[in-house]
Amino acid sequence: QKEVEQDPGPLSVPEGAIVSLNCTYSNSAFQYFMWYRQYSRKGPELLMYTYSSGNKEDGRFTAQVDKSSKYISLFIRDSQPSDSATYLCASRHPGTYKYIFGTGTRLKVLA
Amino acid sequence: DTEVTQTPKHLVMGMTNKKSLKCEQHMGHRAMYWYKQKAKKPPELMFVYSYEKLSINESVPSRFSPECPNSSLLNLHLHALQPEDSALYLCASSQDTVDTYEQYFGPGTRLTVT
Numbered sequence A: 001q002k003e004v005e006q007d008p009g010p011l012s013v014p015e016g017a018i019v020s021l022n023c024t025y026s027n028s029a030f031q032y033f034m035w036y037r038q039y040s041r042k043g044p045e046l047l048m049y050t051y052s053s054g055n056k057e058d059g060r061f062t063a064q065v066d067k068s069s070k071y072i073s074l075f076i077r078d079s080q081p082s083d084s085a086t087y088l089c090a091s092r093h094p095g096t097y098k099y100i101f102g103t104g105t106r107l108k109v110l111a
Numbered sequence B: 001d002t003e004v005t006q007t008p009k010h011l012v013m014g015m016t017n018k019k020s021l022k023c024e025q026h027m028g029h030r031a032m033y034w035y036k037q038k039a040k041k042p043p044e045l046m047f048v049y050s051y052e053k054l055s056i057n058e059s060v061p062s063r064f065s066p067e068c069p070n071s072s073l074l075n076l077h078l079h080a081l082q083p084e085d086s087a088l089y090l091c092a093s094s095q096d097t098v099d100t101y102e103q104y105f106g107p108g109t110r111l112t113v114t
Helices: none
Strands: A005-008 A011-014 A020-025 A033-037 A045-051 A054-058 A061-066 A071-076 A085-092 A097-101 A105-110 B004-009 B010-013 B019-023 B031-037 B044-050 B053-057 B064-070 B071-079 B087-094 B103-105 B108-113
Touching: A005 A085, A005 B103, A011 A020, A020 A033, A020 A085, A033 A061, A045 A054, A045 A061, A045 A105, A045 B103, A097 A105, B004 B031, B004 B087, B010 B019, B019 B031, B031 B064, B031 B071, B044 B064, B044 B071
Parallel strands: A011 A105, B010 B108
Antiparallel strands: A005 A020, A020 A071, A033 A045, A033 A085, A054 A061, A061 A071, A085 A097, A085 A105, B004 B019, B019 B071, B031 B044, B031 B087, B044 B053, B064 B071, B087 B103, B087 B108
């Protein structure tokens, strides 16, 4: 079982829709969770990170962690065509520098 | 400034060539990483340097040789690569503490081995 799992998509939504991107994880020791956005042929860009359970909001983006169900979500409000990219969730083995990534979900926002 | 720079952007090399990839950051980060990313796959960790010392080697073949000359620079020396090594090579950096989770990536070097 992969430590972080993510539906690869693609996920297509109309402009202005609320997008929900999700990951599950299996390692109970994971405490911090990150979301990256990666445009085609570019490096990943850190969008947000969140600790343990709860919500964190940054502009149109909200990250949510539910530790009881080992579920991580990223919500994008008022989605724009420029949000079209692959979104990667990640965590890190505590006490190490080893980051674990989900496979990424490809998102297309249609104008 | 959260910028990690990488050169070159693109590299084509033959299987007998020797080349190097370079990475630089000026954020004062003391942990630096090399990742390999194939199309439609997540980044795959190769090496981690912490305070210029190799901390993690994910059983990478010896044809890849990392080097960290100082706290701002990271190199990846390539020799006798195989066509299956063609990928996007990403450098990243983060703070040196195990409680810091923000990791910043460079734009990558797209490597093609012919």
